[in-house]
Amino acid sequence: MAYSPLKFLLRFGCLLSGCATLAFHPQSSEALVVFGSNDQLAPSNPDYNDTYTLPPNDGAPWAYAARVSPDSPSAVYLGHGFILTANHVATRNTGILIDGQVYDRDQTFERIRITTGSDNVDLSLWKILGDPGLPELPIAIPTVDYDLGTATTLIGWGAGKGQYLSSGYGPNKIEGWEWDQSIQIKRWGTNMSDGEASSLVPGVDYEVLRFFQNRNAGPGEAAPAQDDSGAGAFQLLGGIWKLSGIATLSQSPSLFVNSDTYYSEGVRLGTYSHLLRFENWKVAVGGNSALEDLSDGDNDGIPLLAEYAMGMAPGANSMDQLPSPAIDGDYLTITYRRLMSATDVEFVIEESDTVGGWVPATVAVRETIATDHTIHMLRDKVPIAGATRKFLRVRVTRL
Ligand SMILES: [Ca+2]
Numbered sequence: 001m002a003y004s005p006l007k008f009l010l011r012f013g014c015l016l017s018g019c020a021t022l023a024f025h026p027q028s029s030e031a032l033v034v035f036g037s038n039d040q041l042a043p044s045n046p047d048y049n050d051t052y053t054l055p056p057n058d059g060a061p062w063a064y065a066a067r068v069s070p071d072s073p074s075a076v077y078l079g080h081g082f083i084l085t086a087n088h089v090a091t092r093n094t095g096i097l098i099d100g101q102v103y104d105r106d107q108t109f110e111r112i113r114i115t116t117g118s119d120n121v122d123l124s125l126w127k128i129l130g131d132p133g134l135p136e137l138p139i140a141i142p143t144v145d146y147d148l149g150t151a152t153t154l155i156g157w158g159a160g161k162g163q164y165l166s167s168g169y170g171p172n173k174i175e176g177w178e179w180d181q182s183i184q185i186k187r188w189g190t191n192m193s194d195g196e197a198s199s200l201v202p203g204v205d206y207e208v209l210r211f212f213q214n215r216n217a218g219p220g221e222a223a224p225a226q227d228d229s230g231a232g233a234f235q236l237l238g239g240i241w242k243l244s245g246i247a248t249l250s251q252s253p254s255l256f257v258n259s260d261t262y263y264s265e266g267v268r269l270g271t272y273s274h275l276l277r278f279e280n281w282k283v284a285v286g287g288n289s290a291l292e293d294l295s296d297g298d299n300d301g302i303p304l305l306a307e308y309a310m311g312m313a314p315g316a317n318s319m320d321q322l323p324s325p326a327i328d329g330d331y332l333t334i335t336y337r338r339l340m341s342a343t344d345v346e347f348v349i350e351e352s353d354t355v356g357g358w359v360p361a362t363v364a365v366r367e368t369i370a371t372d373h374t375i376h377m378l379r380d381k382v383p384i385a386g387a388t389r390k391f392l393r394v395r396v397t398r399l
């Protein structure tokens with residue numbers, strides 16, 4: 001059975017009371033529903049308290065928390081024009097609201113779903129046109145950053161807190177809040193992260209961060225609600241704010257209970273960050289972020305940056321994966337590998353008639369001839385245009 005979180009969201013909005021599964025879109029709790037005691041004493045109050053709708057005063061990356069405009073789920077801006085959000089919302093082609101301005105989606109960049117090994121992650125990468133002027137947002141690094149059991153700031157654009165729900169008695173009685181999309185604005189809240197090897201959602205398989213709704217994270221404790229899919233989970237790690245998770249699932253409103261049983265989910269980004277960032281890749285494959293960008297530890301003549309950008313193994317000879325040329329009628333072609341999910345490198349195909357004076361090549365056609373997860377094999381066709389000789393090369397630059 002094909003599983004479609006987005007369809008689920010559109011049809012039902014949320015799950016019925018008593019259902020033990022999670023809603024497939026993170027309908028975050030109020031854009032984080034806040035679980036403080038005052039909320040219980042005055043349960044009908046909507047949560048548009050300024051405390052949680054203005055930037056947090058601890059420097060959490062508020063500006064990077066984006067929205068799939070105009071009235072859709074959440075996303076996070078990574079820098080260099082890249083947007084990360086839940087895959088189940090990533091089919092939309094609308095603009096992205098970042099720090100008060102809407103940016104058009106770059107239709108020339110086909111969205112990349114993050115996959116690796118057997119993991120089919122509820123995570124997609126898009127690009128925008130234009131420059132929000134925000135520097136690269138750091139991403140949690142596995143084995144270096146402790147992203148579990150860590151104070152987390154969630155920022156999203158999901159629904160607000162609606163009608164209070166209550167039944168039964170006692171500390172774990174069923175209680176919660178309906179989601180109110182009329183007060184769907186950007187909010188933040190806190191929680192403590194926990195981990196799990198696999199998502200609760202059937203049909204997908206990826207490592208998650210979990211956020212229990214057990215009021216262990218102070219009066220601002222929050223969880224994702226409707227349209228918080230794609231919301232960012234940020235952590236202060238080693239003195240640097242980093243993106244540690246992307247919200248993918250929330251509990252239904254009636255399961256926003258004080259409980260160590262129910263939790264919301266997000267993608268644990270550290271597990272997949274080597275596909276997105278060179279610094280993270282260095283740690284994942286070499287155990288050391290201090291490796292020189294142009295070092296060549298495996299002595300295959302290919303510098304580390306190029307091994308990353310082309311999806312090669314930095315500990316094995318990769319000569320057979322270097323770009324290769326061919327003549328195809330009136331074209332000179334170059335076939336090369338590219339890690340499509342890399343957000344911090346630029347690829348330029350260059351041409352020359354003299355092995356000097358390299359200029360960007362006139363690429364008439366670009367074909368994707370094979371894919372292996374997020375690594376694509378591309379073939380660019382450059383017109384020979386009467387030249388008696390022509391040279392092509394791939395230039396990779398770290399942004
Ligand atoms: Ca090498």
Ligand SMILES: [Ca+2]
Pocket residue numbers: 298300302307312313314315316317318
């Ligand atoms: Ca190699």
